């Protein structure tokens with residue numbers, strides 16, 4: 001997809017962070033954008049602002065991606081109002097972190113429910129529309145933790161590995177049906193993801209963010225990398241450099257990142273329970 005003018009785009013999780021950034025950039029490039037989010041007030045506030053300020057073609061709708069009824073209802077409504085869906089930004093997600101033995105089982109189920117099953121549900125409902133209309137493009141927002149191990153974020157990594165497997169598998173089926181995919185696997189981006197996340201007892205967003213040993217990418221840079229990948233027909237977009245490096249290392253030496261993560265975790269545990277949690 002080289003040109004977004006007059007394209008109909010559905011963005012899940014579009015009320016905040018990466019989704020909001022992608023929605024704004026796509027509107028700027030002439031698309032009609034539907035912002036679907038569980039935070040419907042946030043989604044509506046954005047859509048109203050864009051319509052009032054710039055006359056943009058945007059509207060908001062409430063969507064919990066874990067509800068198949070809501071997913072089907074939203075997809076039907078978009079098709080009813082616009083006649084088609086050209087582009088899906090399958091982006092809604094949450095963070096869950098901590099050592100796996102400490103993370104509440106409810107949080108493990110929740111992250112799999114939203115980040116994997118929710119993403120699969122949205123993708124399938126939109127994919128069916130695209131197969132029927134004979135074309136479309138799906139951008140699945142995974143993570144670098146969909147390609148490499150994610151110590152301290154095992155359930156999150158499991159969900160994102162699932163999104164990678166789903167995308168790569170359906171891509172093969174879709175080849176002759178006119179539907180194409182871009183799989184996005186970013187490192188750390190400056191959004192609300194960590195603050196809104198759920199953690200094991202004693203761990204919090206501030207501590208998680210303070211331990212990130214890399215530059216955190218801005219939303220603007222992430223949006224530019226993703227839309228550049230989509231317009232260039234890239235099947236996978238991995239950024240920034242350290243995400244590409246880790247991915248390469250993991251394929252070259254399976255086990256190396258596990259050893260490095262184990263060493264880092266041992267260092268944190270040695271600092272004492274308050275620090276290591």
Ligand code: NAD
Pocket residue numbers: 012013014015016017018019036037038039063064065066091092093094114118141142143144185186187188189190191192193194196
């Ligand atoms: P964010 O918290 O700013 O935005 C996530 C959005 O998803 C929010 O608007 C939230 O309301 C919505 N959402 C959460 N649960 C939902 C549900 N059940 N149904 C519908 N909407 C729901 O975070 P973000 O960083 O912009 O996250 C966007 C995507 O990017 C996520 O899939 C995340 O896993 C992925 N990602 C983020 C980072 C990062 O470092 N921020 C890195 C790699 C991948």
